[in-house]
Amino acid sequence: LMVWLRRCTHYLFIVVVAVNSTLLTINAGDYIFYTDWAWTSFTVFSISQTLVLAVGATYYLTFTGVPGTATYYGLIMTVYTWVAKGAWFALGYPYDFIVTPIWLPSAMLLDLAYWATKRNKHSLILFGGVLVGMSLPLFNMVNLITVADPLETAFKYPRPTLPPYMTPIEPQVGKFYNSPVALGAGAGAVLSVTFTALGCKLNTWTYRWMAA
Secondary structure, three states: OHHHHHHHHHHHHHHHHHHHHHHHOOOOOOHHHOHHHHHHHHHHHHHHHHHHHHHHHHHHHHHHOOOOHHHHHHHHHHHHHHHHHHHHHHOOOOHHHOOOOOOHHHHHHHHHHHHHOOOOHHHHHHHHHHHHHHHHHHHHHHHHOOOOOHHHHHHHOOOOOOOHHHOOOOOOOOOOOOOHHHHHHHHHHHHHHHHHHHHHHHHHHHHHHHHO
16 A cells, blocks of 8 residues: 555656646746846756756755656756647747756756765765756756847847836846846855755655655
């Protein structure tokens, strides 16, 4: 009975975590719509993406104990987001303007940290957390700079959900304009250790709940 319950809970949790984390980050690739504060938005969204990736992937990884599971989790999030971004294309936005956040390389680094340290949970938290936090803003900025003429496109295709008074009129230099990657990676390197620890703790709580 416990094996059956554990497996059912495992699949239930991964669906709930993956779906909700994707919902939280559906608009995480839309920094470009906020032309006034694009880089500030990029920094904030980088941290939010690090949160949902690190917590969910670590939870799933430590639940199964199999290196490669974090990458699988990142793939689930990526595919869900591809589907969701199809809505922007349906609204008439060009493909080269729709930014889908990149999670897979960071998830692979998490798996690598777990595998290289022979499934040591504390090393996973420290090394894996830092690697995810530092890498995710970098990969997403590479993703972002591939967008063709983002500023021109943003004015040509204003975001339909923005009220008129929020429609960008003239680009302003945001507070974090100079180095959004450095700020996102710096904050992520610190915060992601906590996020990864939370993912491990969720796993512990799950087991305790099932054993009760």
